[in-house]
Amino acid sequence: MSTPHSDQPAHVKHYFVSSEQQFDAAKMGMWLFLVTEILLFSGMFVAYTIYRSWHPETWAALSTALDWKLGGLNTIVLLGSSFTVALGIHHIQKGNKKGLIINLILTFLFAGVFLVVKYFEYSAKIEHGLLPGAAFDPHGISYGFDYATYNVPYGPQFFSIYFVMTGIHGFHVLVGMGLFAWITRKAIRGDFSAEYYTPVENCGLYWHLVDIIWIFLFPLLYLI
Amino acid sequence: MSHSANGMVNYLNHDKGIKSWLFTLDHKRIGIMYLVAVSLAFLAGGILALLVRIELLAPGETIMSADAYNQSFTLHAVLMIFAFIIPAIPAVMGNFALPIQLGAKDVAFPRLNLASFYIYLIGAAIAMSALIVGRIDGGWTFYTPYSTSIGDGILFVTAGVFVMGFSSILTGLNFIVTVHKMRAPGLTWNRLPLFIWSIYATSIVQVLATPVIGITVLLLFLEKAFQIGIFDPALGGDPVLFQHFFWFYSHPAVYIMILPAFGVVSDLMGTFSRHQVSGYKFVALSSVAIAFLGFLVWGHHMFVSGQSAVSSVVFSLITYLIGIPTGVKVINWVQTMYKGSVQFKSPMLYAIMFLFTFSIGGFTGIMLGVLAIDIHLHDTYFVVAHFHYVMMGGNVIAALGGLHYWWPKMTGKLYNETQAKIAAFLVFFGFNLTFFPQFIMGAQGMPRRYYDYLPQYEGYHQLSTYGSWVLGVGLFLIAYYLLVSVFKGKKAGLNPWGALTLEWTHTTTPPDHHNFLETPVVTRGAYDFHLARHLFEHGGEVTELEGMGDGASTLPETPATEDATV
Amino acid sequence: MGDNGSVWLPDAMSTLAGEVDALFWFVFWASTIIFAMVIVAKVYFMVKFRRTDETYVPEPVEESKVLEAVWIVLPTILTLIVFTWGFEVFVKLNTAPPDSYEISVRAQQWSWEFQYQEGAVSYTEMYVPVGRPVKLVMNSSDVLHSFFVPDFRIKHDVIPNRYTSVWFEATQAGEYDIYCTEYCGTQHSGMMAKVVAVPQDEFNKWIAEQSQDLPPAELGLQVYAQCQACHSVDGSAGIGPTLAGLYGTTRPLADGSTVVADEDYLLESIVNPMAKIAEGYQPVMPAMFSSTLSPKQLDGLVAYIKTLE
Numbered sequence A: 001m002s003t004p005h006s007d008q009p010a011h012v013k014h015y016f017v018s019s020e021q022q023f024d025a026a027k028m029g030m031w032l033f034l035v036t037e038i039l040l041f042s043g044m045f046v047a048y049t050i051y052r053s054w055h056p057e058t059w060a061a062l063s064t065a066l067d068w069k070l071g072g073l074n075t076i077v078l079l080g081s082s083f084t085v086a087l088g089i090h091h092i093q094k095g096n097k098k099g100l101i102i103n104l105i106l107t108f109l110f111a112g113v114f115l116v117v118k119y120f121e122y123s124a125k126i127e128h129g130l131l132p133g134a135a136f137d138p139h140g141i142s143y144g145f146d147y148a149t150y151n152v153p154y155g156p157q158f159f160s161i162y163f164v165m166t167g168i169h170g171f172h173v174l175v176g177m178g179l180f181a182w183i184t185r186k187a188i189r190g191d192f193s194a195e196y197y198t199p200v201e202n203c204g205l206y207w208h209l210v211d212i213i214w215i216f217l218f219p220l221l222y223l224i
Numbered sequence B: 001m002s003h004s005a006n007g008m009v010n011y012l013n014h015d016k017g018i019k020s021w022l023f024t025l026d027h028k029r030i031g032i033m034y035l036v037a038v039s040l041a042f043l044a045g046g047i048l049a050l051l052v053r054i055e056l057l058a059p060g061e062t063i064m065s066a067d068a069y070n071q072s073f074t075l076h077a078v079l080m081i082f083a084f085i086i087p088a089i090p091a092v093m094g095n096f097a098l099p100i101q102l103g104a105k106d107v108a109f110p111r112l113n114l115a116s117f118y119i120y121l122i123g124a125a126i127a128m129s130a131l132i133v134g135r136i137d138g139g140w141t142f143y144t145p146y147s148t149s150i151g152d153g154i155l156f157v158t159a160g161v162f163v164m165g166f167s168s169i170l171t172g173l174n175f176i177v178t179v180h181k182m183r184a185p186g187l188t189w190n191r192l193p194l195f196i197w198s199i200y201a202t203s204i205v206q207v208l209a210t211p212v213i214g215i216t217v218l219l220l221f222l223e224k225a226f227q228i229g230i231f232d233p234a235l236g237g238d239p240v241l242f243q244h245f246f247w248f249y250s251h252p253a254v255y256i257m258i259l260p261a262f263g264v265v266s267d268l269m270g271t272f273s274r275h276q277v278s279g280y281k282f283v284a285l286s287s288v289a290i291a292f293l294g295f296l297v298w299g300h301h302m303f304v305s306g307q308s309a310v311s312s313v314v315f316s317l318i319t320y321l322i323g324i325p326t327g328v329k330v331i332n333w334v335q336t337m338y339k340g341s342v343q344f345k346s347p348m349l350y351a352i353m354f355l356f357t358f359s360i361g362g363f364t365g366i367m368l369g370v371l372a373i374d375i376h377l378h379d380t381y382f383v384v385a386h387f388h389y390v391m392m393g394g395n396v397i398a399a400l401g402g403l404h405y406w407w408p409k410m411t412g413k414l415y416n417e418t419q420a421k422i423a424a425f426l427v428f429f430g431f432n433l434t435f436f437p438q439f440i441m442g443a444q445g446m447p448r449r450y451y452d453y454l455p456q457y458e459g460y461h462q463l464s465t466y467g468s469w470v471l472g473v474g475l476f477l478i479a480y481y482l483l484v485s486v487f488k489g490k491k492a493g494l495n496p497w498g499a500l501t502l503e504w505t506h507t508t509t510p511p512d513h514h515n516f517l518e519t520p521v522v523t524r525g526a527y528d529f530h531l532a533r534h535l536f537e538h539g540g541e542v543t544e545l546e547g548m549g550d551g552a553s554t555l556p557e558t559p560a561t562e563d564a565t566v
Numbered sequence C: 001m002g003d004n005g006s007v008w009l010p011d012a013m014s015t016l017a018g019e020v021d022a023l024f025w026f027v028f029w030a031s032t033i034i035f036a037m038v039i040v041a042k043v044y045f046m047v048k049f050r051r052t053d054e055t056y057v058p059e060p061v062e063e064s065k066v067l068e069a070v071w072i073v074l075p076t077i078l079t080l081i082v083f084t085w086g087f088e089v090f091v092k093l094n095t096a097p098p099d100s101y102e103i104s105v106r107a108q109q110w111s112w113e114f115q116y117q118e119g120a121v122s123y124t125e126m127y128v129p130v131g132r133p134v135k136l137v138m139n140s141s142d143v144l145h146s147f148f149v150p151d152f153r154i155k156h157d158v159i160p161n162r163y164t165s166v167w168f169e170a171t172q173a174g175e176y177d178i179y180c181t182e183y184c185g186t187q188h189s190g191m192m193a194k195v196v197a198v199p200q201d202e203f204n205k206w207i208a209e210q211s212q213d214l215p216p217a218e219l220g221l222q223v224y225a226q227c228q229a230c231h232s233v234d235g236s237a238g239i240g241p242t243l244a245g246l247y248g249t250t251r252p253l254a255d256g257s258t259v260v261a262d263e264d265y266l267l268e269s270i271v272n273p274m275a276k277i278a279e280g281y282q283p284v285m286p287a288m289f290s291s292t293l294s295p296k297q298l299d300g301l302v303a304y305i306k307t308l309e
């Protein structure tokens, strides 16, 4: 294959006329992708709203079954990770590759902490039978909670929506970790510079979205 | 690089071997691969349709059991909708022609483009594996709780639809960015071919609506796999909620199917009338308007489902509103011929057919949108006839037109025009014979998804079945002469139709691997034939290229300075 | 085709059918006329402006703004008329008069059950009085179904765990087809019944008769309507084995054992169908009859099966 525009920097693909065109395209593509992500979650938010408006008492009662302290901790963890991504981008804009790498690794670790906390939350629910739909069977007592009191009508729906929403969100966190591992490797290899850091910027955008969705999930599920 | 101007090296032969196809990043080759895939899906879906029709030749069991019938029409619809009609025009002709029409070397994200293709294949394969796992019946709408009460096959179909949805989203995303960012110098929004406008509008719908079907089928999947009780009334869920979710995607999806067809028809009407498409701006922008309005009418599928009467009324009103921009488009297409110079090559025959069949489909859609009438017609063959008139008579007819139009550019070969005209006639006649009687029997009360029926409908069913045979013969004839042309066809010229879009005026037949040797500079609108008189001095077929660098340029105008980006 | 039916529509046999039809015809003819205009213009242009000179390039035509506006305003007015009209009829179709006679309709795979206020129950035929509004309150035991009577122009989905309703007033005595129009499984197309409209006094007589105690075997014959989708009584095999001549025979079971088809076995097969699976058949018989049928109806079924030779 020939590259007709050999006067372009190496990262510019042959079918783009300029570096700006390539950057603009990548960024617009990313934004569109984020729109589809928001729509994906909005379907679930609609289901949430509908069921909540049908059975408000159930929902108010069952949100106490979720541990707002762990949820709050995770909120802080995610906010921290959003901050480190932003910091990383800031560094690479200045050409500081080391700053970028450190912040990417920190972000990766934060995401890991988030999932570990999620693991503890999930296993408590599963242990006490706070499960979606047909599997719903609350029983047992721990830390002063009598889980059996959560056995109210439409309880299963609450946990369906809880697990589906946080599950899909958790999946996005996992994907994010994969992305950060990948760009960290690229960063270590020296692919990025103050002139070219589009993948970092796009992963950052993705990560902010994951964060924002959690900012909505946390109060809707845990607090109100 | 004069060798490629002589048509010796092109995207088909610059690189050989199966690998050079499977791993290609060239949008044209990806388009061809989609063409093969969707044709196979169409063939499979069509054969199932023929079986369905044979079964309905007489009441009672004719060739298959009730269960086999129910699975056949379900599979027919799933294949036709998700594996065929949604990717048909955008992924085949969009991929092939859109970047060239824009004067770009490729789409914005070629790797993603290839990934979309494989995601589509994987999704289709997952959906088809349902056949091995268990029965899938109940239609393509998968209404709960029936859909979750049948075997595990449904898990595979939903997973497959979910995966194919991603392919559709990524293709749409790719095209939006390409249209925004990769237009050639001078190619302003007002000069874009209407095909681009319509693919652009389609892409918007794909990006905005498909995630919702994604989450819907995901919830359905979880419902079946873990009984999560969101839709299942036995667990306190709401089956009507599923219908809302489903139609929130699936109504916009019908515009994913028809908007690209509008684009093809616009291009054909302009080119074969050698005339500015009447109401260019309206035709362009109304596609976008229809795309947005299309998000607000999903409830017209649910007038008898138990949704609130108030919502039914609102949905009904907006449903009519969509008819108005669509109607103005139809009239503009007709007006395009007015004082034009109309030539009846086979692609144009399809465009003309489209005006007839699509309008019938559209008008009957309006009838269905009338609340009181829909109560009688809902879930009868009237609806079946309506959607075949818009999908088969709209999208597929337009797609056939587009295929005949771009075929010489894609393959470098001409098909047999006489056979093409015969086939077009067979398709038109067979199609109407198949589906027109269905309007009547539907209005008479014949319900859809019926394996068996009362004797009073037998005559209509027979006509319909005979029609499907004529239609089948026509379609097989098309497949036959197109395949023959690849091996034995005459070499196609540069611009046999005398079209003015860049794929005809600025590149070889078949196009070069990089589309253009030099980035084209656009100086006129896609249908400004009067500004290109010099091209037609020697007759209908244009044999010279513009702006190919090595002296082939015959453009008198100076390049426009207008900025192409918005 | 009957009295006032036509090529397009079946007979109009309810008070509102005529109103729906009037609207249908209005939209039908308006559409046909506009469609014809479009097609005539199209064909005329095709002939008049066909290409005769290969080198001729026509000038663009100045678009007429007036014409464009007409094409927008005219359909808008038309659709608004249709909308208001359609809305009015829709409201009528949705509001049952307060003095309606109420019948409970229960749908299940793949049969209908009609319960009357007087206590009578019927299956394949729904008796209604002529000239009196009838309101159906409907519910499903399993999946979605839909209740459709073409001659009355009414249709509504029947949903589990939720009551929906339709109403009609039959204008003439006669029999009218009932279809199920929401896909509900294998025998969806077999889920038919009939409305039998009779004069009020005849209806009263029928109701009185029905509400008396029927002999068990006759009651069983009625309930059998719910079984006919799968079981024949003429000896032919369907989804399930035929019931003809079943009583008293020795039945081979899927697990290799056999059982004598006595009363106990018949009853068990109905209330607990998974207990013993007949050889050569799938275990697909629904288990719900134990809850949907009364002990009297079950006795009736057994008695009825015993009468089948």
Ligand code: HEA
Residues within 6 Å of the ligand: B039, B042, B043, B045, B046, B047, B049, B050, B052, B053, B073, B074, B076, B077, B080, B081, B084, B085, B138, B139, B140, B141, B384, B388, B391, B392, B396, B434, B448, B449, B450, B451, B464, B468, B471, B472, B475, B476, B478, B479
């Ligand atoms: C794109 C959509 C599409 C297309 C094209 C078709 C095409 C056809 N359909 Fe289908 N149909 C649906 C979508 C479509 N259908 C849907 C969504 C349903 C609803 C299902 C449900 O209820 O859930 C349905 C239901 C449906 C029914 C109702 C079943 C019922 O309710 O019981 C019937 C019955 O007549 C029918 C018939 C046909 C026929 C005869 C064709 C013919 O037009 C087919 C002709 C095609 C061929 C004969 C194949 C020939 C092809 C080749 C040779 C390949 C060559 C390749 C090239 C030329 C490139 N269809």
Ligand code: HEA
Residues within 6 Å of the ligand: B141, B254, B255, B257, B258, B300, B301, B319, B320, B322, B323, B324, B326, B327, B328, B330, B331, B358, B359, B361, B362, B363, B364, B365, B366, B368, B369, B370, B374, B377, B378, B379, B383, B386, B387, B390, B391, B394, B395, C034, C038, C074, C075, C078, C079
């Ligand atoms: C390509 C796909 C496609 C397209 C383009 C359309 C277009 C339209 N459809 Fe259709 N529709 C389907 C595919 C499509 N539909 C499918 C698949 C189903 C069934 C799904 C299922 O249940 O399986 C369905 C079902 C369906 C229903 C539900 C029926 C029911 O189940 O009871 C309704 C009801 O409102 C409807 C309405 C319309 C309308 C108003 C349009 C309009 O967009 C049409 C606009 C066009 C015109 C009006 C013609 C041209 C106009 C003029 C020449 C000008 C003059 C016009 C006026 C004066 C009005 N459609």
Ligand code: CUA
Residues within 6 Å of the ligand: C107, C108, C109, C110, C144, C145, C146, C180, C181, C182, C183, C184, C185, C188, C189, C191
């Ligand atoms: Cu009951 Cu279809």
Ligand SMILES: [Cu+2]
Residues within 6 Å of the ligand: B250, B251, B254, B297, B298, B300, B301
């Ligand atoms: Cu629709």
